[in-house]
Amino acid sequence: MTNLPEILKITREVGWGAAKLLRSYYQATANNLEIEYKQNEPITIADKAVSEYILSHLQAAFVDEDFGYISEETYKSQQGKYPGELVWIIDPLDGTRDFINKTGEYAIHIALVQNTRPILAVVAIPEAEKIYYATKGGGTFVETVNGSHPLKVAAAKPLEDLILVVSRSHRHDKLEFLLKNLPCQKQKAIGSVGCKVAAIVEQQADVYISLSGKSAPKDWDLAAPELILTEAGGKFTHFDGRPLEYNTGDINQWGGLLASSSQDHEILCQKAELTLTEFAAK
Numbered sequence: 469m470t471n472l473p474e475i476l477k478i479t480r481e482v483g484w485g486a487a488k489l490l491r492s493y494y495q496a497t498a499n500n501l502e503i504e505y506k507q508n509e510p511i512t513i514a515d516k517a518v519s520e521y522i523l524s525h526l527q528a529a530f531v532d533e534d535f536g537y538i539s540e541e542t543y544k545s546q547q548g549k550y551p552g553e554l555v556w557i558i559d560p561l562d563g564t565r566d567f568i569n570k571t572g573e574y575a576i577h578i579a580l581v582q583n584t585r586p587i588l589a590v591v592a593i594p595e596a597e598k599i600y601y602a603t604k605g606g607g608t609f610v611e612t613v614n615g616s617h618p619l620k621v622a623a624a625k626p627l628e629d630l631i632l633v634v635s636r637s638h639r640h641d642k643l644e645f646l647l648k649n650l651p652c653q654k655q656k657a658i659g660s661v662g663c664k665v666a667a668i669v670e671q672q673a674d675v676y677i678s679l680s681g682k683s684a685p686k687d688w689d690l691a692a693p694e695l696i697l698t699e700a701g702g703k704f705t706h707f708d709g710r711p712l713e714y715n716t717g718d719i720n721q722w723g724g725l726l727a728s729s730s731q732d733h734e735i736l737c738q739k740a741e742l743t744l745t746e747f748a749a750k
């Protein structure tokens with residue numbers, strides 16, 4: 469395999485190119501985004517164009533490599549898991565609703581997964597003109613036009629001072645009950661998982677909670693943001709402490725997931741599980 473630093477260099481370039489392309493769609497006010505709905509989730513021509521851009525550039529750069537490719541826009545529910553060891557998991561536009569509603573909170577996720585776990589990640593945030601990148605064991609960095617520097621999550625603070633970020637559009641009764649009963653009541657809505665994790669590694673937030681309802685977030689929503697967070701010193705697990713796994717055959721990430729700046733991660737997970745038991749008993 470081409471070495472990881474070389475793969476990262478190429479992926480960062482692809483991330484910047486994809487960010488520029490996606491931003492051009494965001495800023496073209498006269499553009500008809502040709503919004504369609506797939507299982508209740510919107511898709512625009514920008515999702516498709518950026519997916520095509522990322523896939524074609526990665527495939528051209530790694531013609532000699534035995535990589536699989538899973539992109540939100542080209543994924544077919546019957547395709548099952550990629551049988552090889554290394555697979556790219558790509559979300560060309562995470563936060564499509566926020567993209568359409570012009571909140572600026574949208575991101576691009578590119579992760580390389582080895583045997584169900586991410587080993588390399590790029591999260592691009594076009595409106596901030598930043599990319600975040602990480603490799604397993606190599607730390608997390610933020611890059612702007614002025615260069616890059618490492619990032620670490622915030623130091624420990626009291627539970628009640630932790631700032632929690634949560635989805636703006638994927639809300640339901642069970643999640644609302646959970647959010648109301650957590651010890652951290654400083655809560656704000658941010659679109660896109662990439663943008664939520666960026667807020668945590670930039671020390672503007674501390675905790676992110678995702679709880680599936682009738683639908684669940686998918687591998688491409690989480691693989692890249694997870695590595696960006698954990699390499700910055702944070703934790704990202706199921707409420708029961710299990711690590712997330714990708715390319716398992718079920719693209720959905722069911723259940724409760726908690727991402728945090730790590731101090732008190734286990735306490736928050738236990739509290740979340742307890743609160744769900746209370747909800748079930750209502």
Ligand SMILES: Nc1ncnc2c1ncn2[C@@H]1O[C@H](COP(=O)(O)O)[C@@H](OP(=O)(O)O)[C@H]1O
Nearest residue numbers: 562563564635637638659660661683684685689
């Ligand atoms: N309960 C859920 N069901 C389906 N998708 C979910 C979800 N929660 C989060 N997601 C996905 O996670 C991404 C971020 O969501 P949010 O901005 O609400 O936090 C979105 O990806 P896409 O925009 O790529 O579809 C969204 O579809």
Ligand SMILES: [Mg+2]
Nearest residue numbers: 559562563689
């Ligand atoms: Mg997404």
